[in-house]
Amino acid sequence: MRGLPSLFQLGVRCGRGPPFCHIRGRFAYSQALAQLLLFRGRRSAVALKMDLDIQCEEFRGSKWKELLPSLNQYKSIRLDDCSLLSSHCEDLSSVLSANQNLTELKLNNNELGDSGLEKLCKGLMNPSCKLQKLWLQNCNLTKACCENLRSVLSTKPSLAELHLGDNRLGTSGVNVLCQGLLDPNCQLQKLQLEYCELSARNTEALSAALRTKTSLNELNLSNNKLGDAAVKQLCEGVLDANCNLQSLQLENCRITASSCGDLGTVLSTKPSLKELCIGENKIGDAGAAHLCKGLLNPNCKLEKLWLWECDLSAACCKELAHVIATKETLKEMSLIGNNLKDEGMEYLCQGLKDPKAALQSLWLRECGLTAACCKSVGSVLSKNGSFKELHIGGNNLQDEGVAQICEGLMNPNCTLQSLWLGNSELTPACCDKLATVIAAKQCLKELDLSNNPLEDEGVRKLCEAVRNPNCQLQHLILYDIYWASEIEDELKALEESKPGLKVIY
Amino acid sequence: MRPLEGAAYFLLLLLVAELLPGFSDGNNPRYENFLNQHRDDPKSSFHGRYCDTLMRSRGLTRPQCKEINTFIHGSKRQIRAVCDRGGVPDGQLQRSLQHFRVTTCTLRGGSTRPPCEYKENTSPRYIVIGCEGGWPVHYDESQIVTTI
Numbered sequence: 001m002r003g004l005p006s007l008f009q010l011g012v013r014c015g016r017g018p019p020f021c022h023i024r025g026r027f028a029y030s031q032a033l034a035q036l037l038l039f040r041g042r043r044s045a046v047a048l049k050m051d052l053d054i055q056c057e058e059f060r061g062s063k064w065k066e067l068l069p070s071l072n073q074y075k076s077i078r079l080d081d082c083s084l085l086s087s088h089c090e091d092l093s094s095v096l097s098a099n100q101n102l103t104e105l106k107l108n109n110n111e112l113g114d115s116g117l118e119k120l121c122k123g124l125m126n127p128s129c130k131l132q133k134l135w136l137q138n139c140n141l142t143k144a145c146c147e148n149l150r151s152v153l154s155t156k157p158s159l160a161e162l163h164l165g166d167n168r169l170g171t172s173g174v175n176v177l178c179q180g181l182l183d184p185n186c187q188l189q190k191l192q193l194e195y196c197e198l199s200a201r202n203t204e205a206l207s208a209a210l211r212t213k214t215s216l217n218e219l220n221l222s223n224n225k226l227g228d229a230a231v232k233q234l235c236e237g238v239l240d241a242n243c244n245l246q247s248l249q250l251e252n253c254r255i256t257a258s259s260c261g262d263l264g265t266v267l268s269t270k271p272s273l274k275e276l277c278i279g280e281n282k283i284g285d286a287g288a289a290h291l292c293k294g295l296l297n298p299n300c301k302l303e304k305l306w307l308w309e310c311d312l313s314a315a316c317c318k319e320l321a322h323v324i325a326t327k328e329t330l331k332e333m334s335l336i337g338n339n340l341k342d343e344g345m346e347y348l349c350q351g352l353k354d355p356k357a358a359l360q361s362l363w364l365r366e367c368g369l370t371a372a373c374c375k376s377v378g379s380v381l382s383k384n385g386s387f388k389e390l391h392i393g394g395n396n397l398q399d400e401g402v403a404q405i406c407e408g409l410m411n412p413n414c415t416l417q418s419l420w421l422g423n424s425e426l427t428p429a430c431c432d433k434l435a436t437v438i439a440a441k442q443c444l445k446e447l448d449l450s451n452n453p454l455e456d457e458g459v460r461k462l463c464e465a466v467r468n469p470n471c472q473l474q475h476l477i478l479y480d481i482y483w484a485s486e487i488e489d490e491l492k493a494l495e496e497s498k499p500g501l502k503v504i505y
Numbered sequence: 506m507r508p509l510e511g512a513a514y515f516l517l518l519l520l521v522a523e524l525l526p527g528f529s530d531g532n533n534p535r536y537e538n539f540l541n542q543h544r545d546d547p548k549s550s551f552h553g554r555y556c557d558t559l560m561r562s563r564g565l566t567r568p569q570c571k572e573i574n575t576f577i578h579g580s581k582r583q584i585r586a587v588c589d590r591g592g593v594p595d596g597q598l599q600r601s602l603q604h605f606r607v608t609t610c611t612l613r614g615g616s617t618r619p620p621c622e623y624k625e626n627t628s629p630r631y632i633v634i635g636c637e638g639g640w641p642v643h644y645d646e647s648q649i650v651t652t653i
Contacts, residue, residue: 055561056561056562081558081561081562109552109553109558111552138552138553140552166553166554251614251615277615279614279615280613306615308614308615309613334615334616336614336615361616363615363616363617365572391616391617393572394572420617422572423572423573423646423647450571450572451572451573451646451647453647475568475569477569479571479574480643480644480645480646481643482597482598482635482642482643482645483643484637485535485637485642488535502568504568505538
C-alpha cells in the first residue's frame, strides 16, 4: 500500500511533445480524474495521503465544477497558473472549512485579487481549518487585503508558512501584516515577501517581529528597495536573543559594503543562522571581507552562502578560500556573475583542496574563467571527496579546460554527482574525455552540456558512453545543440533502454 | 472513379491539408519542439513577469531551470523562410536577412534550482537557426547578431 500515493499523485508535467503545456495538462488531468474514479472504492484507506499538483491548466465553468468535489480529499493542493479568479475563492473557502486534512494550499499566479482573498480568509478563519502552508505569490493582492491577512495571522496558530511574493502590498500593507505577526497567537515560521514593494519604513516593524517571534525561522525580503540603514535595523532584530532565524534572504535589496559589517556581526553571533542570501547587491570585495570575518568565527554555523552578482573580484577570493578551508558547516556557495577570473579561482581551489573543506556545491557560472584554471579544478576534484555539485558553465573553458577537469573526475577519490558545463565553447574534440568519464563514474548523476557546438560526432560519442551499463546518469541536459535527426532518434532509443535516464533538450 | 477525377480529389485534399493550421507541421516533432521553446507570437502578455511565466509554461524550468532561452516574436511563415530565401548560410546554420523581434530570457539567481527567475531583454535582431528539410529545428543562442 505504501507505493499508492505516488501512483495517484496528479502531477502535470509541462514537457516536450505537444507544444503548449495546457494541452498536456488537460490530458494528464483527465487521466488523473479517471484514476480518481477507479480509486474511490478504497478511498478511506489512503485517500488522504494524496497530493493534487496541477499547473498551467485553465479551470473555468464545468471543468471547475468537475474538479471541486475531489478537492475535499487532499492533504495538499497546488493550482498554480490555473487562471483562477476571485469567483473561484468562494469554493476554495468552503474547501478550507470542510477539508480538515488540508495542510498545504498553493495558488500562485492566479488573479484572485483582494476580493478573492477576503473570501479565502473566511475559510481560513474557520476553526476547523488546519492549514499550515499558504502560497499566494503573484495573486494581484494590494495593501487592501492586509487587514484580512492580519486577522488570519492572529487567529490561526497552525499557519506556519506564508508566501506573499510578487504582490504590491507596499509599506502600509506590510506594516499591517506585521501587527498580525506580533500577535502572541501567531506561530508563523516562514514569511516570504519578495517583490512586495517594501521600503525602509517597514524594517522597524519587521525588526520588532524578529525580536519577539521566536517561531520565525525564515524571512525572505529579497527584491525590495531596503538600503543599508534598513538592513542595519533588521540586523538589530536578528541579534536579539529571542530571534531564532535560520534563513535570511536579502537579494537585490540595495545593500552595499557599509551594512556588511552588521551582517558579519550577525554571522559571528547567531549560530541558528544556516542560510544567508545576499546576491545582486553591490557589496564588493570590502563587503565580502566583512562577511568572511563573521564566517570565520567559531560561533557561525552557516551552511549556505549566496553571493551571486555581488561585484566581487579575485581580491576577496583569498579570504573566501580561507572560509571554505575552515568552515566545516558550509555546504553550498554561489558566486555566479562575479568577475573572479582564473586568479581568483586559483585561491578558491587552494581552499577546496584543504582536507577540512566540506563544501558540496559550488556555482561559478560567468565568473570570467578560462582553461588556465582547470588544472587546479581537476586537482580539487581528485583530492576532495565531499564535493558533489559543480556549476562552471558560462566560462570560456574550451576543450582543453574540460579535458583537465575530466582528468580530476577520473580519480577514484572524486564523488561528484552533478557537473554543469553549458555554454563553455566545447567541440567534439573534448567528447572522448567526457565519454570516458560518463562510462566510468557511477557517481555522476547529472551532466549539462547545453549550448556547446558538440555536433553529431560529439553527441554520438556521449550516447555510446551512456549506453555503458556502468553509467548511472539520471539527467543528461543538452539544450540548443544542433544535430541531425538520427541523433535525436538515438537519444530517444537511449532513454527507452535506460529507465533511470532522462535526456533533456 | 475516373483517373482524372481521382487526381483532382487528391489535389483538393492537398490544398485543404495546406490550409488547415498545423496540419503540415503536425508530424514534425523537432519543428514542434523548436516552436515550443523558441517562438511566442504575438508576444504573450501575462499577469506575472513575462520570462518567468513563459519559461514555466513551456516546461523549461524542470527538473532544473534552463539557463538561457530566446523567444522569437514572428510568424511561422517568416521563421520558416529563414531556412529558405529569407536567410543566408552561416556555416551549417542559416542567418536571417530580416530583423526579428526576440526576447532573450537569462536565468538570474544563485542556482539552477526552481523556482526559476529570469532577466529579459527584448531587441530586434538577426536570428541564426538550424534547419532540416526546410524546417527550423535549432535556435543558436551563442550568436547575437544585431548588424550584418
